[in-house]
Amino acid sequence: MTLWASAPGLTELSLIDVGTTHFQAGADIYMCYIRAPNLRVLNLVMFSENGCRLAGDFPLLEKAVISIHCRLLETEEFVQSFRLISSVKSLSFHIDSNKVDEDPLEEISWKYQNLKVGSLSANFGKLSSIKSIFSLLRCAPHIEKLEIEVISGVLTDDKIDEDILNEKASDGLFASLKHVSVTGIKYFMPNEICFMKFLLSKTGSLESFVATFCFKEVKDNACTKLATWRKASPQAKISLRLLNELAPHPDES
DSSP states (O other), rough: OETTTTTTTTTEEEEEEEBOOOOOOOOOBOOOEOTTTTTOOOEEEEEEOEEEEEOOOOOTOOEEEEEOOOOOGSSHHHHHHHTTTTTTTEEEEEOOOOGSSSSSTTOOOSSTOOOOEEEEOOOOTOHHHHHHHHHHTTOOOTTEEEEEEEEEOOSSSSOHHHHHHHHOOOOOOOOOOOOEEEEESSSSHHHHHHHHHHHHHHOOOOOEEEESSSSHHHHHHHHHTTTTTSSOOTOOOOOOOOOOOSOOOOEOO
């Protein structure tokens, strides 16, 4: 079955965990191909394999929210679907890190030349999840705003240090970044500390860095540590806040 094949006027589409199967166990999945050349906003959320696929190019796409939590993550089909939205200006990408052991963005070989805003979830307990941040930056040479949502998941023995991050971060990877936010920090674990310290030391064009914590004690600990970190950008404003605060409080130090 082909869905929206003749919808050239469609500009916004939201598919939130749409089911395309019969309710009987083992029923076949109906394939739904999304073809909308004038689409500007796409919101695609899949918690299970439902047969929904992107088809054709989306040259006018401005914003895409992609949230995949099923076996599609492990397929070449998933990778190629990202090629179809390569003109996007704002991309939000979220996955269940417990279901994948590899960086799902690693195989992307093309560039998102128009991408200015990137948002993704990251489990700092898994190296593959941390690597996905670098993969997003690598394929978005003009990205200016990076938003990272810290998620909890199965903890592994993966440890990162500056040497590992230097290996993953190619020259110029942070060159265009101006604004970075890290949201949902619960414990300020060593991997989170290492990543944030590394990013601040490498991003020479940074204008603002906002870290949002779940607990006051953790935030206070972070304030102490951040005061000693080197910043590559003298003009960068660092703001630390709690989730229930309405606005960040700049740290001018």
